[in-house]
Amino acid sequence: MIEQIQSVLTNWDAMLPVLPQLVVSGIAIGMLYALIALSMTILYRATTVVNFGHGDLVMLGAYALFILMPMVTFNIAVESSALGLLASFVPPFLVALILSLFVLFAMGYIIHRVFIWPILKGPHLSLALMAIAIGYAVRGVIRKEYGKEVLQMPRPFPEQEFEVFNWGGIGTYMTLDEMIFCGVVIVMLLVSYIVFSKTRFGQIVQAMFQTQRGSSLVGINVMHYNNLIWGVGCSLGALGGVMLGLALALDPDVGVWTLLRGFAAMTLGGFGSLYGAVIGGLIIGILEKVLGVFISTAFIEITCYLVIILVLLIRPKGLFGQHATLRI
Amino acid sequence: MNALQKSLKTAAIAIAIASVSGFAAAAERGITDTSIKIGNIGPFSGKAAMFNPLNYGSVAYMRYVNDMGGVFGRKFDVVLGDTACAQAKGIAAAKKMIYDEKVFMITVNPCSGVAMAIKPTLVKEGMPWSGVSANPKITGSVGSGGTSAPPKYMFHVTPNGYFSGMTMGKFIMTKPNTKKIAIVAHTNDWARGYCDPAIDYIESQGAEVVLDTAMERGSTDATAQVLQIKTKGVDGVLGCLYQPELVVLLKAAHKYKLNTPIIGALGADFGQVVQQVGNAKAVNGVFFQGHLYKDKIGSPALEWGKQILLKYLTKDELPKTGDPTHFYYFGLFNGIGVVEGFRRAGRDLTRDTYIKAIETLSDYDNNISAGRVTITPQQHVGVSDMYFNGLDKDGNEVIFSSWGKALH
Numbered sequence: 001m002i003e004q005i006q007s008v009l010t011n012w013d014a015m016l017p018v019l020p021q022l023v024v025s026g027i028a029i030g031m032l033y034a035l036i037a038l039s040m041t042i043l044y045r046a047t048t049v050v051n052f053g054h055g056d057l058v059m060l061g062a063y064a065l066f067i068l069m070p071m072v073t074f075n076i077a078v079e080s081s082a083l084g085l086l087a088s089f090v091p092p093f094l095v096a097l098i099l100s101l102f103v104l105f106a107m108g109y110i111i112h113r114v115f116i117w118p119i120l121k122g123p124h125l126s127l128a129l130m131a132i133a134i135g136y137a138v139r140g141v142i143r144k145e146y147g148k149e150v151l152q153m154p155r156p157f158p159e160q161e162f163e164v165f166n167w168g169g170i171g172t173y174m175t176l177d178e179m180i181f182c183g184v185v186i187v188m189l190l191v192s193y194i195v196f197s198k199t200r201f202g203q204i205v206q207a208m209f210q211t212q213r214g215s216s217l218v219g220i221n222v223m224h225y226n227n228l229i230w231g232v233g234c235s236l237g238a239l240g241g242v243m244l245g246l247a248l249a250l251d252p253d254v255g256v257w258t259l260l261r262g263f264a265a266m267t268l269g270g271f272g273s274l275y276g277a278v279i280g281g282l283i284i285g286i287l288e289k290v291l292g293v294f295i296s297t298a299f300i301e302i303t304c305y306l307v308i309i310l311v312l313l314i315r316p317k318g319l320f321g322q323h324a325t326l327r328i
Numbered sequence: 329m330n331a332l333q334k335s336l337k338t339a340a341i342a343i344a345i346a347s348v349s350g351f352a353a354a355a356e357r358g359i360t361d362t363s364i365k366i367g368n369i370g371p372f373s374g375k376a377a378m379f380n381p382l383n384y385g386s387v388a389y390m391r392y393v394n395d396m397g398g399v400f401g402r403k404f405d406v407v408l409g410d411t412a413c414a415q416a417k418g419i420a421a422a423k424k425m426i427y428d429e430k431v432f433m434i435t436v437n438p439c440s441g442v443a444m445a446i447k448p449t450l451v452k453e454g455m456p457w458s459g460v461s462a463n464p465k466i467t468g469s470v471g472s473g474g475t476s477a478p479p480k481y482m483f484h485v486t487p488n489g490y491f492s493g494m495t496m497g498k499f500i501m502t503k504p505n506t507k508k509i510a511i512v513a514h515t516n517d518w519a520r521g522y523c524d525p526a527i528d529y530i531e532s533q534g535a536e537v538v539l540d541t542a543m544e545r546g547s548t549d550a551t552a553q554v555l556q557i558k559t560k561g562v563d564g565v566l567g568c569l570y571q572p573e574l575v576v577l578l579k580a581a582h583k584y585k586l587n588t589p590i591i592g593a594l595g596a597d598f599g600q601v602v603q604q605v606g607n608a609k610a611v612n613g614v615f616f617q618g619h620l621y622k623d624k625i626g627s628p629a630l631e632w633g634k635q636i637l638l639k640y641l642t643k644d645e646l647p648k649t650g651d652p653t654h655f656y657y658f659g660l661f662n663g664i665g666v667v668e669g670f671r672r673a674g675r676d677l678t679r680d681t682y683i684k685a686i687e688t689l690s691d692y693d694n695n696i697s698a699g700r701v702t703i704t705p706q707q708h709v710g711v712s713d714m715y716f717n718g719l720d721k722d723g724n725e726v727i728f729s730s731w732g733k734a735l736h
Contacts, residue, residue, distance in 0.1 A: 018555045021584070025551040032548075140373070147377035149647045150571045150597075152604045159607050161583045173583050248548050249572045249604050253375040257546045292552030298515070300552055301544040 017170040022289040024164065028178035030285020031185040032247075035240040036262030037269065037277035038185070038192060043233035045196070045272050046205045047212075047226050049116065052128050053135025054237055055259030057104060059252060060138050061238020062153060062245030063146065064100035069154050072096045093156035097242060101235045108234025109227045116230070117223055135255060143252040153245040181243050185278065188236065192274050205229060209272065264304035267311050270321020279319060283307075356678050358432025362398075364670065364677070365405045366390065367425030367434040369442075374412030375545075378571070379438040381652070382460055383408065384637075384645045385659020386436050389667065391640035399670040402677075407431060411442045418442030419449065426453050433682070435666055436659065437461055440489070440517045450482060456679055457482040458666045458686075460658060462489030462521040462594070467708045473525060478708035481683055485665025485694075485701055485710040486658065489521025492618055492714065493568075496522065496591050497529030499616065499716050500564040502731035503589065510539040510557045512550070512577055513568035522593040523568040538562060547573050550580035557586060564589045571596035575604045582610030591716070592617035597654040598717040598725075599625065608723050616718040616728070620661060620711075622698050623735075624725055625654060633660050633696060657696065664694045665701055665710060 040054050051057075072095045111134055119126050157176060165172035196202035204225055207215045216222045244254060265284050269276025284307055291299035311318055358365035370383035390404040398404070407429050411418035418439065425431045426449065433456035437443050440463035447466060450457050459466065459482075464473020467482045473490025487495075500506060509530050513519040527537050538560045541553050554577070557565060565581075567574050567590055574596045581590060582605075592601065598617045605611050623629035637652040637660065647653060665686075670677070672685035689710060692701040699713030715735060716728045727735040 018559065021555060022551065025549065029549050143373060143375075143377055146648070147373070148380060149649075149653065150378055150575075150600060150604065151648075152600075152606070155606065159579070171585070173585075175583060244548065249575055251546075251572055252377075253546065254548075257548070289549075289551055293555050297542045297552050297556070298544075300547065300549075 017167045018293065019290075020165050020167055020172045021170075022293055023286055024172050024174055025178075026286030026289040027282055028174060028181060028285070029288070030265075030282035031178075031181045032240060032243055032281070033261040033265045033284055034278040034281025035181075035185045035188060035243065036237060036258050037265035037281050038188060038274060039233045039236035039240060040262050040266050041269075041272060041274055041277040042192065042196075042236060043230060044266070045209050045274075046229035047112075047116075047120070048209065049120075049127055049131070050263070050266075050271075051131045051233070052259065053131040053133070053138070054233075054262065055255030055257070056135035056138040057107065057234045057255075058237040058241040058244070058258045058262075059255040060107070060142065061100055061104050061234075061241030062250055062254075063142050063241075063252075064103045064238065065096050065242050065245065066151060066153050066250055068099045068103070069093070069096040072099070091156060093154065097239075100242065101238050104238035105231040105235040107231075109231035111234070112227045112230035113223070117226065120226075135259075139252050139255060146250070147252055151250040153242070153250055155246060177243075177247050181247075184239065184243065188239070189274065189278050196274065260304050264307045266318075267308050268318055270318030273318070273320040276318055276320035356432070357430045359402070359677055362402055363405045364399070364402045365407065365429065365431045366666075367409055367422075367429060367431035368406050369409040369411050369418070369421045369425065369434060369437050371413040371439060372408065372410040374410075374414060374417075376413035376439060379413070379655060381647070381655035382438045382659040382662070383436045384641055385652075385656040385661070386663035386666065387645070387659070388637050388640040388656070389660050389663030392636045393667050395640070399667065400675045400677075402670075404667075411437065411439060413439040413442060415441050415445035419445055422446040422449055426450075426455055431455075432677075432679070433457065433666075435459065436662060440466065440521060444517065447479070447482070451479050454481055454679055456682055458485055458662060458669075460484070460486055460662050461518075462492065463517050464488050464490035464521055464525065469707060469709075472707060472709040472712070473521075477706065481679065483683075483686055483703055483708035483710065485668075485686075485689070485703070486620065486661055486697070487699070487711045487714060488709045489518070490525045491709060491712040492594050493522035493525035494529050494712075495714050495716075496566055496593065496618060497526035497533075499618075499728070499731060500566065500589065500591055501530060501533045501535060502733075503564060504731075506563040507535050508538045508560065508562045509535060510541070510560060510562040510565045511537055511568065512541055512543050512553050512557075512565060514545055514570065514573070515542050516545075518595065519568035519593070523566060526566055526568075535563075543569060543573055543577065545570065545573065547576055550577045551584070553577065554580040554584045554586055557581075557588070558584060562588055564591065566591050566593075568593045569595065571601060571604075574601055578605045578610050578615055579607070581614070582607060588614075590615050594618050594620070594658075600653060602719065608719075612719045612723050613721055616716045619715040619717040619727055620654075620697055621657060621715075622696065624717075624727060625652075625657060630657065630696065633657055636660065661694065661696050664696060665689070665692075668692065668694070 043051050072092045160176045161173045163171040164174050212222050265280035266277050269280030288300045288303045368383050370380050371377050372380050394403040409421035411421045435458045437459040440461040443461035443466045467484050468474030469478040511523050513523045574592050602611050637656050669686040673682045687705050689701050689703045698715045699711040701710040703710045718726050720726050
């Protein structure tokens with residue numbers, strides 16, 4: 001590692017022009033972390049539960065699209081089917097995407113209603129273990145069915161890269177995937193902001209975040225709203241999974257990776273803060289890239305752990321978090 | 329003692345000796361008059377489950393041999409054991425095979441970490457093992473990545489990581505004017521099993537490894553690695569990576585206009601990598617990978633293997649696409665060598681006769697691999713050579729024997 005730092009300092013002139021690329025790539029991957037963190041934050045805002053099985057639901061979102069895509073394509077051939085009718089207006093990939101988000105919404109709703117709600121007032125450890133157990137179960141099923149091979153998600157558009165910046169003859173590139181990731185996350189952040197701060201639904205969720213018992217006393221159907229929020233959170237996570245699936249091959253174990261990044265982004269941004277989750281994701285994305293090139297590629301994997309340790313030690317509420325009782 | 333008593337005593341001793349020796353022969357674990365019990369262990373679950381086609385390839389060949397009548401009237405009774413590619417589970421699976429299932433031998437085991445963990449037990453029990461794990465420390469001896477004689481009962485009928493890595497190094501060094509090489513590798517035994525011999529070879533040829541950088545499993549981006557490589561201005565990159573990460577590296581190399589050949593190790597399926605990169609420009613004339621077989625997968629020369637795999641594996645054991653991948657043929661390759669040992673050992677089968685028979689494999693043509701199989705008492709790694717897959721500028725798959733030299 002020391003040799004690498006010395007090498008960087010010696011070749012500073014050669015290394016400096018790659019910095020814009022590191023920042024751009026960091027932002028692009030950070031947007032993905034941000035989306036995962038955003039979905040975990042939404043879940044946390046309503047129920048004050050950190051879903052430690054969330055990464056596997058993100059992974060399931062990607063597999064759901066992979067599984068649904070051939071069904072959609074097949075049904076398109078059957079013109080009289082409902083899917084065939086829908087697909088005549090929107091591309092098949094989009095149909096499969098909408099269906100997979102719906103499937104994950106239903107899964108989130110059911111998971112909360114069947115597995116989380118009955119033990120919600122129990123020890124925090126039970127909730128964490130239940131979430132982990134559900135994640136493992138989901139991963140096990142997917143691995144059993146699809147673990148024998150590395151699969152590729154169907155792509156709705158070809159991979160392309162664009163030079164967005166040039167410094168001294170060294171280009172800074174972004175792929176179409178990365179541009180779309182950034183656009184989707186920005187839209188999702190705006191939608192989340194509007195829903196959670198400008199609508200009655202958001203007010204109810206905020207009330208539940210502050211006190212579920214109090215919300216119940218004023219007539220809010222807490223269980224129903226919790227179910228809905230779990231559905232929305234899982235659905236948003238699935239969107240992250242689909243984006244991840246486009247960038248990578250499908251892998252049943254991607255959930256662990258996803259959870260750690262999302263959790264680190266959420267910790268850095270502050271538990272419960274929507275824009276904190278996004279800023280946290282971006283910072284971690286950029287840090288991974290910069291430390292990876294300028295110190296050692298080993299830092300790419302450990303940056304999220306370092307962030308979690310440092311934030312919890314120095315500023316436990318994160319950059320934009322509020323003091324609140326944390327139910328893990 | 330009269331003559332009759334002497335005769336009876338002699339006869340009794342003779343019967344006792346015969347009984348004991350007969351019992352000993354009959355008691356060779358895992359062998360009956362009609363069967364040979366084989367333990368086939370591998371990652372049937374866990375994050376390395378993508379390597380279990382190696383197990384199924386061997387299973388298919390043994391089912392095929394059974395269908396042909398077996399070996400000297402004995403049919404293979406294959407017991408599958410899950411290691412999940414985790415050392416603790418691997419040790420448990422191996423012990424179950426040895427002590428509960430009482431198998432004659434253990435085979436396949438794609439994971440190097442598991443192979444190293446179970447090696448002491450196998451050596452202690454004198455359990456024959458034929459595996460496909462890469463780590464040269466498993467069966468290597470002087471000249472094949474080890475430092476001493478090979479373990480008596482353990483062998484590879486395929487190349488180990490030492491020879492695979494060495495051929496990666498040889499291949500890139502046949503590219504004219506190659507002076508500077510970069511390595512991108514996982515930080516595990518498997519990857520170092522490939523890359524370290526490659527580095528030794530490259531340096532022995534006067535070239536320099538200017539960068540040896542890590543890429544962890546599960547990495548979703550190789551920006552840092554590729555930008556590091558770019559600043560070094562290398563002539564070639566060796567990627568000791570599993571398939572998902574190799575795909576990530578190739579995509580990043582194309583995105584950042586690296587324009588340098590990338591040589592992959594055997595932890596990936598060439599065809600699937602090309603498909604998953606999904607961009608001809610990122611692989612044509614750029615990506616090369618070790619190729620174990622005498623011709624292309626899907627070629628007429630290997631059609632017999634495909635037919636065996638399709639006929640003797642169930643739908644669940646085959647890929648979702650139904651078309652066997654490189655790892656299935658790798659398993660077949662191992663199975664053929666293992667079965668040949670039984671053919672050579674004859675009817676009076678013991679562990680010692682089996683190992684002696686395996687050690688008679690000399691320049692053996694198994695009709696599948698690029699290199700022929702030779703195993704001796706001093707050398708328990710059967711194959712030391714392989715070809716390389718690549719794509720020409722039009723995207724056609726080409727098998728190379730060295731840089732720019734196509735096999736056909």
